[in-house]
Amino acid sequence: SAVISQKPSRDICQRGTSLTIQCQVDSQVTMMFWYRQQPGQSLTLIATANQGSEATYESGFVIDKFPISRPNLTFSTLTVSNMSPEDSSIYLCSVDGGQDFDEQYFGPGTRLTVT
Amino acid sequence: EDKVVQSPLSLVVHEGDTVTLNCSYEVTNFRSLLWYKQEKKAPTFLFMLTSSGIEKKSGRLSSILDKKELFSILNITATQTGDSAVYLCAVDATSGTYKYIFGTGTRLKVLA
Numbered sequence: 039s040a041v042i043s044q045k046p047s048r049d050i051c052q053r054g055t056s057l058t059i060q061c062q063v064d065s066q067v068t069m070m071f072w073y074r075q076q077p078g079q080s081l082t083l084i085a086t087a088n089q090g091s092e093a094t095y096e097s098g099f100v101i102d103k104f105p106i107s108r109p110n111l112t113f114s115t116l117t118v119s120n121m122s123p124e125d126s127s128i129y130l131c132s133v134d135g136g137q138d139f140d141e142q143y144f145g146p147g148t149r150l151t152v153t
Numbered sequence: 154e155d156k157v158v159q160s161p162l163s164l165v166v167h168e169g170d171t172v173t174l175n176c177s178y179e180v181t182n183f184r185s186l187l188w189y190k191q192e193k194k195a196p197t198f199l200f201m202l203t204s205s206g207i208e209k210k211s212g213r214l215s216s217i218l219d220k221k222e223l224f225s226i227l228n229i230t231a232t233q234t235g236d237s238a239v240y241l242c243a244v245d246a247t248s249g250t251y252k253y254i255f256g257t258g259t260r261l262k263v264l265a
Contacts, residue, residue, distance in 0.1 A: 039198075069251065071251070071253075079257065080241065080255040080256060080257045080258055081196070081241070081243075081255040082255075083253065086250075086251050094250070094251075128194050130194070130195060130196075141187055141198045141201045142187070142198070142243075142253065143198065144189075144195045144196050144197070145195060146194055146195045147193075147194030147195045149194065
């Protein structure tokens with residue numbers, strides 16, 4: 039299984055500002071995923087990030103609001119732009135288990151509060 | 154529309170009880186069903202099920218899949234307070250493009 043770290047672990051931000059969340063994996067992975075979990079709700083996929091190509095966004099999420107970088111096979115960032123209180127969530131990155139495995143492994147998450 | 158439904162939404166039991174968590178799904182393309190335990194923030198992987206009728210076990214936890222009736226159950230026997238968590242069910246419905254669908258989870262609280 040992959041070991042995934044995220045920074046920051048939590049932050050409190052003012053509306054209108056932006057926050058970049060970093061995700062680091064201890065091994066090279068093809069696909070990385072960014073999820074959001076709003077209070078009391080399940081995980082919602084924001085986008086899939088493949089190295090060397092543009093991220094693929096899910097319905098309801100746009101690049102201007104959630105720009106993603108994937109500069110190499112072990113690292114990705116998600117930026118939450120022009121934040122509003124509705125963006126208060128836990129943001130999680132995850133990776134797939136590799137060629138033979140379908141399970142996903144999750145980072146520790148970033149708890150974001152927007153005031 | 155693809156969906157995953159979990160029940161019950163929440164459950165309170167006493168230590169030593171046995172619990173059964175349910176997950177039903179409707180997806181266009183089924184590849185596998187996964188169970189996760191979520192404490193605090195990050196979900197941790199429990200089981201992946203791809204074939205009907207084959208039980209997977211890990212200690213006091215076990216799970217089985219019924220692809221005909223489109224559901225799975227997660228059993229926890231002799232529950233402990235450390236089992237208190239949200240249990241998430243997810244279905245890998247990838248077909249060309251990646252697609253994981255998560256249920257809303259079952260919040261389990263085990264009382265001492």
